[in-house]
Amino acid sequence: MAKIRLLIIDDSALIRKMLTEIFNISDDIEVVGTAADPIIARDKIKKLKPDVLTLDIEMPRMDGLTFLRNLMRLRPLPVVMVSTLTEKGAAVTLEALELGAIDFVAKPKMDVSNTLNEYAEDIIAKVKVAAKAHVRGLPFKPKPKPVFKVSEASEKHTADVILSAVTARKHFKTTDMIIALGASTGGTEAIKTVVRNLPNTTPAIVISQHLPAAFSASFASHVNHVSAMKCCIAQNYQQILPGNIYIAPGDMHLIVIRDGARYICQLNDGPPVNRHKPAVDVMFRSVAQNVGSNAIGIMLTGMGADGAKGMKEMKDAGAINIIQDEASSVVWGMPGEAFKLGGVDYVVSLDDVAAKILTQVK
Structure with a gap:
């Protein structure tokens, strides 16, 4: 099987060196070149024909967003952004995801070498x-197995460390419905696609999207901008009301x-799960x-x-569950695993998720 050909684009010689060393660990990735700015990168893309780019945002001669915009218009390639964990960095990274970047990895400002190796x-x-x-339009293929062994703590932590498992099917017919939505890679744009097509009379939506804490405010602002519903970062013991969207903070479980008869947000600072x-x-x-058959899972x-x-537990409790199909997903990992476990009622394209939600609202 051919190795993934990677081009690293970053104005920092230290970052280029460290990323090269990291990727050289993998038997599946070959760093075919590095570039200190997008102008050099443009020529190397033509010459080296990489499969994937890692891209810094703040660079000389041309900023990363301008380069990404041109790339996606003229020669679309998978791009992973390398971003700073700041509010400014978050806003720019979210814009990069809008332009077509697949994902991002944080580049903390302090102790960069140690952090990137971790x-x-x-x-x-x-x-x-x-x-x-x-x-x-490129076809999606399943994610390869990870190269490194997951740490013991990460491997063992399931939802059991936060909440004990459901023991009985629950029905709550006297309270409002709640829509619970989960996403990860590609999710920031997918979520906006869904909510922009929902009216302000839609039941409350609670969202857990895998993002760092510094990204929460920017993401909530982006969602609020495109939606008729009101969007906010969930606060501890905040009442959940119809017509509102509550996004989990980047460093807390929601x-x-x-x-x-009321639903309430509770934030939990327990260990990471999965x-x-x-x-x-x-x-x-x-x-x-706590919601049972009054819930819709997405x-x-x-x-x-x-x-x-x-999601399987939600279905067992009487919820109706909808997943995004493989063809319209950036990565069909989480939805595909939910499907395998039998926790799914409907599989629909991203553009049809909102309409399917509205057909299920009681």
């Missing part, structure tokens, strides 16, 4: 997924609890336990299996 498994996995991802915080499995389990594009077990 993230080696994540970076390699994202490049592998990008190589197989759906980019402007749990739905009940107070009589290596994620927020974890979709945690949110889905809480919805299964799983959009995403890498891995987070949320698959929780």
